[in-house]
Amino acid sequence: MGAFRTRGLRQLGGSPPQSLTKPISDVRSARVTEAVIFGASGYSGLELLDILAGHPAVTVVAASSDRWAGEMVAERLRRWPTDLRFTSHAEVFEATREGQIALLAMPAEASADLAPRLLDRGLRVIDLSGAFRLRDPAAYEEWYGFTHPAPALLDEAVYGLPELFEVPADARLVANPGCYATATIAACAPLMAHHLLVPGAPLVADGKSGVTGAGRSTKDELMFPEVQENLRAYRVGRHQHTPEVEQALAAVSGRPVRLCFTAHLIPMRRGILVSVYAPVHRGVSSIEVERAYKETLGGHPFMAWVDRPPETAPVRGTNFVEVHARVEPRTQMVCAFAAIDNLGKGAAGQAVQNLNLLLGLPEATGLLPAGDA
Amino acid sequence: MGAFRTRGLRQLGGSPPQSLTKPISDVRSARVTEAVIFGASGYSGLELLDILAGHPAVTVVAASSDRWAGEMVAERLRRWPTDLRFTSHAEVFEATREGQIALLAMPAEASADLAPRLLDRGLRVIDLSGAFRLRDPAAYEEWYGFTHPAPALLDEAVYGLPELFEVPADARLVANPGCYATATIAACAPLMAHHLLVPGAPLVADGKSGVTGAGRSTKDELMFPEVQENLRAYRVGRHQHTPEVEQALAAVSGRPVRLCFTAHLIPMRRGILVSVYAPVHRGVSSIEVERAYKETLGGHPFMAWVDRPPETAPVRGTNFVEVHARVEPRTQMVCAFAAIDNLGKGAAGQAVQNLNLLLGLPEATGLLPAGDA
Amino acid sequence: MGAFRTRGLRQLGGSPPQSLTKPISDVRSARVTEAVIFGASGYSGLELLDILAGHPAVTVVAASSDRWAGEMVAERLRRWPTDLRFTSHAEVFEATREGQIALLAMPAEASADLAPRLLDRGLRVIDLSGAFRLRDPAAYEEWYGFTHPAPALLDEAVYGLPELFEVPADARLVANPGCYATATIAACAPLMAHHLLVPGAPLVADGKSGVTGAGRSTKDELMFPEVQENLRAYRVGRHQHTPEVEQALAAVSGRPVRLCFTAHLIPMRRGILVSVYAPVHRGVSSIEVERAYKETLGGHPFMAWVDRPPETAPVRGTNFVEVHARVEPRTQMVCAFAAIDNLGKGAAGQAVQNLNLLLGLPEATGLLPAGDA
């Protein structure tokens, strides 16, 4: 079972973890890996291009987009003076070669079809869609609306949330977690790992996301005048990240988990905040809760406990998760919060973190300032 | 006990309720009442001025503001060509006369001090702060941080949520509900009234508000660059609207109610969405839930069931509450939503609705288009 | 020549003009006129519905929309509890009757086709598009890209900017000005009327508009993530409101006028600010300029001189124009500004103002608070 070997928990130290301080210059001299991005014109795909432009050990050799095929990448990503052009999916596929790593930022059904064909050609795959996140093939019909074409791969795929689950350097297929899922799991895992919650009670998670979370979809309800100064819930209790969270938290806690998740659309471009509410055992205090978070998430460069409810602005453009939780003693509920950038730790940032692990690099390579400061 | 005589529940009819169709011309010929607004330069105060500018039976004769004393009201409220000037609180107080109605849009502690003095002068008072919403004087120390100076009035004050509680025409003091409280109560009351919830389990309410909800307060964290493209929780489990909701819902259900409420700041000007999560009895269906809402809220002009999760934009600038709820069968939780304008039904709109009831007018007077259309 | 009889200029008085204080009750007892709205699902069309919902002398009997045909108007316009449904253009057309007034909020080419057919059926028409604003048929090919199908009507059509041009009560066809045009003309007309500008020098107008100005068009570049935190110019020197402004200002000044106009898209929903720059005669002072504005615009209820550069927020949701101008002595340029709501005075508000004039009503009827205050 590849996906859920729980990663050893480390104590939170005061200084940055080792992986941060390993000299980047060592990295730089390493062999450069070729990366191919499928679905490069979506918000996550463009973010992958943007991050990898500064990565010292990876070169993007192709960026697929049927929408923008033929256009210069530099036209859409001004700070990266590259000659690369967007190319059709078919052409990029034909040009792939063994040893490359493919990053898939496409709809789940397209990924489910494409990934096996890329594996067959000898590439390794990091899939940003939900196509390989669930272990149970039947769940795809229920939550994604399609019959999974490659159920055998579901067992092989590694769930790429490296702070909680091991991502082996020899993995062939990484399922990059969903944006809401990443935040929800980060907010809940420490409570689960320390068995602080009343068992059996469902978790309530109220997710709030900026509009890029909906992808580059030209829909009436996503036009500026409809979103600005507006707020609404969507996919109440039916969001497709629900089973992914339940599966991951069950792996952490060793027990089945039930989640009641609702998504909300916020008038901003980027950022996710998930607020989780769940009953804790009588007597569990805020201090105990804080200690659980620090133990579970400590030592990971991209996970940070903050002393007040986290905001999305500080993590904008980063691969960080910021978490906070406290017990509300009147109701004996824990209120836990996680903030991420939906395009960073919620998509492209985490994909690059996984890419680093596949390459045996420090997981922060290319994701933190490279300077000496 | 004035505050919580539960108002008779009516069936939802297809046509607008009687109070909407009573000819406005009848109203117009009625005696005009003089209104005095204290705290007119805050967002709620200005909204009161704006609504009352078009009210056929009320004339605003004074608008107090220490901040803008001496300035023309028309400078701040362009669509109302009035000669009125903002005047200091002290001057306005001195000029008040028996028979007027005072609308207080001030901080709770200031209202708690001012309201008794206005009652003594023979005015009736609608207070938009929290100063008279709680029945238990001790709760003011816990939730508002001051010792209530007029605890005797807490029993007399009528809680002005007229869809649920009677507002008698002879009331002297109306406590206008809080913005979050109005939305939360609207979202929960039908479930309570129909006993659909598992008793004893705390209600979880996740409130989301535009920035005017914070009042006209010049704080670093409310500057545009800090709020735009940002999102955060605040007053986790400690929001002062919590006891007010518990008190109202206990009155509806006949049982104690515990609420775990968390507020979130949304990068928009106006609008509140409250998302409520609570376990329902096994077997309760979405259809049953919908029927409960229609029975409890039906017949009220400003309460509307909508068939999908409500948005704040459609209720912007109105006195409407829009609600929706459904059961999530996997977790047997109900997800209930209410959307309001925090300055409309959440403050000034509801205050005018209460004002109408004090004057024996149809409750929608001045709050809906006056045309024949 | 109907379009440009210059309306008598009045002195600015301190008190609201007569038209504002004429008792609304007189209006109310008047005969109710039936209005038909074509293109009711666009932003201007919806705003027309919203305003007319509160109009005491007009009833909207039909709202055409092919997009939303069959849906309840009240679903989109919550504060108006009407039974009206959106109906297809064709059906609404068939049901029109002599004596009604049609308000057309459609693309120019559709209006150019529809208006003559409505006139033939005995309706009067207020057209919110550009289809009848220009006197020269050839200009339609250059600026609008179509050959005008009814050039004979261009001479009959009245340009409905009533503060500057007479709108006779017996007009059959009113061309409601463009949003940018209204603001630009308001900002320039006083300078023109008082001959303060250096003749021959082109006017520079830099227009800035919220996104509803682009209409309800589902385009990639109008999606929320593309507009938020972004800013750009469009139709540089080629905006179709250019000839309309030149025509109107030539009528005011008695001389040809050349305008260099550029539009900019601002990340907000509603509001237009036009900034005009033009050389004034040597020696012209800010005081002289202010006097010119007050003389030209004074006495008009919806035109206001303000003592500092106007903002769009105060005129949001209103039919007001706010103007300010000053001379920059170092360059001897006048900087003039006009702020409007693009859906108010820039579209639906002004259309209702024109409708009032066609009905012989005070021009502010239904456009200002109806209360006694």
Place this chain on the structure above:
Amino acid sequence: MGAFRTRGLRQLGGSPPQSLTKPISDVRSARVTEAVIFGASGYSGLELLDILAGHPAVTVVAASSDRWAGEMVAERLRRWPTDLRFTSHAEVFEATREGQIALLAMPAEASADLAPRLLDRGLRVIDLSGAFRLRDPAAYEEWYGFTHPAPALLDEAVYGLPELFEVPADARLVANPGCYATATIAACAPLMAHHLLVPGAPLVADGKSGVTGAGRSTKDELMFPEVQENLRAYRVGRHQHTPEVEQALAAVSGRPVRLCFTAHLIPMRRGILVSVYAPVHRGVSSIEVERAYKETLGGHPFMAWVDRPPETAPVRGTNFVEVHARVEPRTQMVCAFAAIDNLGKGAAGQAVQNLNLLLGLPEATGLLPAGDA
């Protein structure tokens, strides 16, 4: 005269200029320079910290802020895991040492006082305020409201817009241009350098800026509810960047230049667009204009001609200027546009570009992705 030696104009080549491709690894092995930031808690100061965190040849050793003295820098700048703390101005000043470079992101009057004292201690200074931009001491009284305390330095200071003016590696004091000034000069310089404008006619520049341009100032009119959905002009004809633009453009054109500049506040966080309007000589075409821009700005890594009016979003978070211009033949006016990030090329980005030049590094060091891609 140090400030205005015009830098040699280069032809625009298709490939990135040499300075971009110089191997960063060479840079990395260079001696690391210590930088000290004064005013590090402002928006520009924080941006300096953020950029320098990834700079391979500079280490920030101190960040002054009286506001946040004692707080961790990493609390405000999450992606930079540094131990640095904000420290009071006085303490930072005392700790400065010869050979360091000081970056001043403070109000002009504070900079004018501080810079000479830092020079005396043997530091070199890059000042982001206006304190050393103007050559004429008298202009400080007129435009900045203070008497310049160190007029002798005004002649020594180098105006740090390196695409147009030489920044010698041995300069002691660099005056980093204003945000509006940078964009306005970029938009106008090619027209000036090629003598395409009608001499004597004033330039009109309409500047539009996001709110961070106003600095971290806690003012009523910069609160979120006041800025959102609003738009206004400010400092009409009186903005302090005016003389700086006139001075720079006079140096480029060899003739006096008069500018009529007006600033506008846009409801967004970051970004500046300046729209310039000026009469061109009869017969000058858009093609000729385009050629002028490409000749003047070509070869500079951070200046780009774009084929349509530029937007601010693509340059957000970068040091780029994007320009476009075209001739409007009806009025024979050129409409020219420049888009920048006010905190990037408009402040901190350009300061780092200047810092690179002082250190003899490629000017893009630390300002473009460092990866191999």
